[in-house]
Amino acid sequence: xxxxxxxxxxxxxxxxxxxxxxxxxxxxxxxxxxxxxxxxxxxxxxxxxxxxxxxxxxxxxxxxxxxxxxxxxxxxxxxxxxxxxxxxxxxxxxxxxxxxxxxxxxxxxxxxxxxxxxxxxxxxxxxxxxxxxxxxxxxxxxxxxxxxxxxxxxxxxxxxxxxxxxxxxxxxxxxxxxxxxxxxxxxxxxxxxxxxxxxxxxxxxxxxxxxxxxxxxxxxxxxxxxxxxxxxxxxxxxx
Amino acid sequence: xxxxxxxxxxxxxxxxxxxxxxxxxxxxxxxxxxxxxxxxxxxxxxxxxxxxxxxxxxxxxxxxxxxxxxxxxxxxxxxxxxxxxxxxxxxxxxxxxxxxxxxxxxxxxxxxxxxxxxxxxxxxxxxx
Numbered sequence: 001x002x003x004x005x006x007x008x009x010x011x012x013x014x015x016x017x018x019x020x021x022x023x024x025x026x027x028x029x030x031x032x033x034x035x036x037x038x039x040x041x042x043x044x045x046x047x048x049x050x051x052x053x054x055x056x057x058x059x060x061x062x063x064x065x066x067x068x069x070x071x072x073x074x075x076x077x078x079x080x081x082x083x084x085x086x087x088x089x090x091x092x093x094x095x096x097x098x099x100x101x102x103x104x105x106x107x108x109x110x111x112x113x114x115x116x117x118x119x120x121x122x123x124x125x126x127x128x129x130x131x132x133x134x135x136x137x138x139x140x141x142x143x144x145x146x147x148x149x150x151x152x153x154x155x156x157x158x159x160x161x162x163x164x165x166x167x168x169x170x171x172x173x174x175x176x177x178x179x180x181x182x183x184x185x186x187x188x189x190x191x192x193x194x195x196x197x198x199x200x201x202x203x204x205x206x207x208x209x210x211x212x213x214x215x216x217x218x219x220x221x222x223x224x225x226x227x228x229x230x231x232x233x234x235x236x237x238x239x
Numbered sequence: 240x241x242x243x244x245x246x247x248x249x250x251x252x253x254x255x256x257x258x259x260x261x262x263x264x265x266x267x268x269x270x271x272x273x274x275x276x277x278x279x280x281x282x283x284x285x286x287x288x289x290x291x292x293x294x295x296x297x298x299x300x301x302x303x304x305x306x307x308x309x310x311x312x313x314x315x316x317x318x319x320x321x322x323x324x325x326x327x328x329x330x331x332x333x334x335x336x337x338x339x340x341x342x343x344x345x346x347x348x349x350x351x352x353x354x355x356x357x358x359x360x361x362x363x364x365x366x367x
Contacts, residue, residue, distance in 0.1 A: 054296075054303045055278045078278070078298040104302065105274070147300065163302035168250075170302075 004098050007215040010041040010222055011203045018049035018073035018084065023235035026076055027227045028093035029164060029171040036095045040211065040218075042203035043091075045084040047071060048183045053079040054164070066183050067141075076171060077162035081141055085181030086189060088202055089173065096168030107172050108149040108161055114210035115151055115159055115176065124190060124197045126151045126158065141184065156188045176202075240333045242267075246309060246349060247358035248291075253333065254309040256349060261310045264337040265297075265328065268362045275300040276325040281317045281338055288314060288341055290348050295338060308341070310348055316340040 016024075021043055031037045050061060050070040055078060061067040067081060075082075092111060112128060119126045129150040151159035161174030177189040178199055190197050211218040223231065240262070245253040251269035254261040270276070278298035288294040293305035294314075317339045321327060327336040343349075353361065 053298075055280065055298055076303065078301075078303040104272070108301065149301070161301075165302050165304040167305070 004038050004094070004215045005217065007038045007040050007211055007218040008221040009207050009211065009218055010039060011207065011220065012041070012043040015044035015046040017046050017235070018051060018071055019235040020231065021045065021084075021089070022051065022073045022075060023231040024223065024227075025091045025093075025171060025173055026234055027223070027231045028091060029076065029166060029169060030230070031227060032093040032095040032169040032171070033167045036097055037093075038095060038098060038215075039091075039093045039221075040207060041091045041093075042207060043089050045087060045089070048083060048085040048181055049073060051075045051082045051084060053077065053081065053162075056081060070183065075162070075173070076164040077173060079160075079162045080139065082175060083141070083181050083184045083187070084175055085183060086179035086191075087175045087177055088206075089175045090206070091171060091173035093171045094169060104163060104165065104170055105149075107163070107170065110214060111161065111172065111174070111210060112149060112151050112159065114206060114213060118202070118206050118209050119190075119197075122198050124153065124194055126153055128152075129157070141187070153190060153193050156193055158188075158190055158193070240337075242333050243355050245333065245355065246352035247355065247361075248307060248309045248352060249358075249361055250307045251362075252307055252309050254349075254352065256343070259343045259346065260315065261312070261341050261343055262337050263294075263309060263339050263341060264332060265306060266358070266362075267332045270328050270332050270336075273297060273299040273302070273304060276328055279322050279325060279328075279338070281321065282314050284314050284317060286314045288312060288339075290345075290351075306338070309352055310341055310343055310345075312341040312344040314339050315342050 028039045048070055050067045050072045052074050116126050129148055129152050150157045158177045159174055161172055164171045179189040179191040180187055240255045245255050247253050251266045253266055254263050276297055276299050280296045282294050288308040290311045294308040295306040297304055318337050
């Protein structure tokens, strides 16, 4: 597999608002397009937040009182609504120059394999869902939908990812469900399904595993001043 | 539309030009790359589009992607059937799967587009 020459890794020090989290992902995609920068980011959510797929209508949430009362943001990627709560989220922004992304669907397998490997070492057996059946009317909640790239634990989806492609660059992001949210208790997380699972230091170890696979060189970094300013502006725009 | 006579972009859109109107769609190669399409967002009639800039967006099962205009001008028609029949993109990408018609504002831009031979070479290079 062709490797990326250099990836900047950002692990957010604190949980942030949904609008900030999505704004930073958008800026990372923009930096990939404008400045040829590849970034892997890990982040968490300050409060339970509903994120809508790019084309979803806000009205879609009105039928579910649980979702309509949450802070709402819009993702750049498609798919259904996600409730982000006790979750570790990643985003990977890759510029067009990176040969790794010639087959964008491969990126799901590569990233999800890193999750499988790390959890395997922790005694948690995550598996790719594999084949799926599509339904004519997909449920509003993304974690209630099925995709072949989903990672499942005991039949429950615990990681799903989605992509945004712009000018040849790709943003892929996905959320790892650590524990069920009180808002959507039916969607179980790893701690619910396997209470003995060690969930400490996950971002560091997952980052290490993934970067060992995809990057020749990497280092921990942070947003540039310009990126931070741009994200601040975007985060103020209603989704 | 005969794919051999169309003009193409490196971002996989095609244009069929008749007089000062270009019919625009995305190539079979793009449809294959995107795989299962679930949504297409097309611009309204009257919207000004610019060569190389996004005019619409398509969502496949696992990605949202921009679609770029091969030409500059004004949208004079859109394929109203398409959003509800995305299978047309798969079954007939160069004909019934057209997206918009644009009245050209700068016919000189057409010279920057690829012919089918050059476009195929570009696709082959992307595959490797």
